[in-house]
Amino acid sequence: MFGFPSEAFSTGPVALVEHPGPPGPLFSDRLTYHGPHFDGDTYEPGEDYQRLGTLLERVLAFMLDHKWHTLQEIHKATQPGTEASVSARLRDLRKPKHGSYTVDRERVCRGLHHYRIPRPPGAGQMDLSYQ
Secondary structure (H helix, E strand, O other), rough: OOOOOOOHHHOOOOOEEEOOOOOOOOOOOOEOOOOOOOOOOOOOOOHHHHHHHHHHHHHHHHHOOOOOHHHHHHHHHOOOOHHHHHHHHHHHHOHHHHHHOOEEEEEEOOEEEEEEEEOOOOOOOOOOOOO
């Protein structure tokens, strides 16, 4: 629909609503987040809910390619936001209220990690067994 996988709209407990307006460079700026709230001592729903929710959906949509990405790569593809905010959204995706996604992390070198959401077991495989 907007250049990212359709599974982004059917996976997890969040919903996106399309609004009129021009799309952004990679993701649509016409999306409104309607999912669960976030946590934290500094979280202010009126200020943060829509911003964090929209970034959560952008990060999820980008990561559903099931490839390894560094925080910098995810940040560049899902702007606006910061690498720290992207890292926090990856942690949010692991929480039950945001879908309980498996987010793998692997060290690339000193202090640099990359992340992926692996394909669910059996996804994209044909059953060629005889019955």
